[in-house]
Amino acid sequence: MTQPLAPGSVIGIFGGGQLGRMLAMAGAGLGFDIHVYDPDRDCPAGRVATRICAAPWDDMGAVQSFAARCDAVTFEWENVPAAALDAAQSRTPVRPGRKSLELTQDRLTEKTFIRDAGGGTVEFAEVGSLAELETAVEKIGRPCILKTRRFGYDGKGQAVIRDETDLAAAWAEIGENPAILEAFAPFQRELSIVAARTLTGEVAAYPLAENDHSGGILRVSKAPALVSPGLQSQALDIATAIGNGMEHVGVFAVELFDVDGGLVVNEIAPRVHNSGHWTMDACACSQFEQHVRAVAGWPLGPCSPHSACEMINLIGEDVVPWRALAADYSARLHLYGKRTVRPGRKMGHINRISPLPRQS
Structure with missing residues (x-):
């Protein structure tokens, strides 16, 4: 579907946080009905939307039912499960699509994509074990920063590695999860x-x-x-x-x-x-x-x-x-x-x- 949606059409939003709330308010200002999907019925976006569907992310029946009521679906955060997007896509256009999520839900995939697209990045390395962390730190040098590949935001899932940092402690700090090690950028x-x-x-x-x-x-x-x-x-x-x-x-x-x-x-x-x-x-x-x-x-x-x-x-x-x-x-x-x-x-x-x- 490439035809523009007419006022009165329904736009669905996956996620009911503050970004979804402000999207819902903006959409209402343009004459759209906004439906929100979030596990929490009392989420901020749901209280300003036309309709709230409160169901788990892994309830594909609920996701498809929600999408079937919408003329297009979007999302307010990047950790929406890809399976939910696929289920919604079977019923209505999802914008942006799965590719945007796949490239940004994993920091290693994201950094590789940025580099291949011609955007400059700091030096980085994949880390899957304490031994790999030790090798990566030796290569990249200190200071550097260790980040979980998935589900980190607002500083969560990160550990700064300085000269005095014990690497085993840093690895434990991020839960020994698959990670990426990044060099510090000497930014102004x-x-x-x-x-x-x-x-x-x-x-x-x-x-x-x-x-x-x-x-x-x-x-x-x-x-x-x-x-x-x-x-x-x-x-x-x-x-x-x-x-x-x-x-x-x-x-x-x-x-x-x-x-x-x-x-x-x-x-x-x-x-x-x-x-x-x-x-x-x-x-x-x-x-x-x-x-x-x-x-x-x-x-x-x-x-x-x-x-x-x-x-x-x-x-x-x-x-x-x-x-x-x-x-x-x-x-x-x-x-x-x-x-x-x-x-x-x-x-x-x-x-x-x-x-x-x-x-x-």
Whole structure:
């Protein structure tokens, strides 16, 4: 199906977290009915959707029944089981498709794909045992970082290896799971580009954002990043090659290291991304609307910002002073509807917008 979905069509979302919630709200704004599939009936996205299907990921009957009610299905996180996508695909178009998941669910597969697509990466090695870890560290050198190949996010499933680190302890720290060892990148700053690709292969991207992380969690994004036109062009070329290589439909993000004025790819997110939240208040078309447009086969919206923005994540107890945040006229407050505050949990974000800097 390549015909655009008409308003009133049903778009399904696999996953009911905050990204699904903001996708559902954007989709409703374009006139679509949004159905959400998530094991938790009380998930944040389900409470703003037209319909919630609460069932396990391995219930293929429920997945197929859900998909049969939808004109297209998308997802808000990359750990949706591939079998669920296959089951949904038998009933309705799934956008993006299985290839985007397969390439990004496994860090080793992802890094190899990035390298083969022409994106620069740090040196890396496959690790399947303590002996292989010892060999890889000897080859790559210290410091380096050990990451599980699957199911890691926000700093989980990772162990930094420094001069004093005991390798057996690092291997135990990640649960002795299949892993990838990566060299440290001597970066000046962390950047990301959020892009969208259509059914016909058109790619459009927002300006680069500059990101600050702490404890493996994104804390602040500033956009547009102060970069040269050449660096922005290089980032777009990288995103275009990756989007085409994945045959992606929808929004995706590429996290980058700025190393001596050049870009090294850290990882890919085959979905809307935390570092793109600034687009909600600084652009005419947010990343969430952009994703819905691409999935529905609509023309992409404009990616150029009308304002500069500082996006600040509200992590755990950061959300407690919500009254003061809501009273701050300089900030746009976005809360995710999560019932319980926990350390390290993303509870919301604020966007502080300001005039774009004048071009010299």
